[in-house]
Amino acid sequence: MNISLMSTVLCGFRRACLIANYSAISKTLVASKKCLGIPFKAFPLSTPCRFFAHGIPLTKTMIEDRVMLVLRLYDKIDPYKIALNSRFNEDFGIDSLDHVELVMAIEEEFNIEIPDMDSQRFLSPQDIIQYLCDRHDVYD
Template sequence: MSVENRVRKIISDHLGVDAVKVVSDATFIDDLGADSLDIVELVMAMEEEFNIEIPDTDAEGIRTVNDVVQYVSRRVS
């Protein structure tokens, strides 16, 4: 599975939203119904899945699905 698909699957599983709603420009809070704790948890899930450590300063910049995909892709490449 590509990085993008793995990221999308984690988002969809954790937030309990239909995979089709997890589009690139969907924002976590407004479009996907996440709260600040959900985002912390998502970041942790990404750390586990991709075996990386994401500093809080980086996590704070995450707004959309695409932000995560881009960030993780950069970190794992």
């Protein structure tokens, strides 16, 4: 094998395989084209993945605060009149569509799915809190 052919093969091998430096800003590995002197992105270093773990243990007061915050932010409920024993239908005139929106907001806040049969029993904030405490095994 002559020297120029060997040099060409070696240069091509470096171009394809050599990873010169790591760019902390873009989180990608940067391969160096030594022959051309132009860096290019080889492949992304961080691929999206999901980690599953239990969150922090919830207490009843934490659940109460989060549920009441979601209910206070809902536009059909007066935030100054809401209490744990308030009735959605009688006190605020919440219809079935508004009730579904409330349940969806609770599902989004706690990252759970609530079956329709269970959500029909939510007549007051206390019912929602009790359901969530039973579901998350809160004994406080």
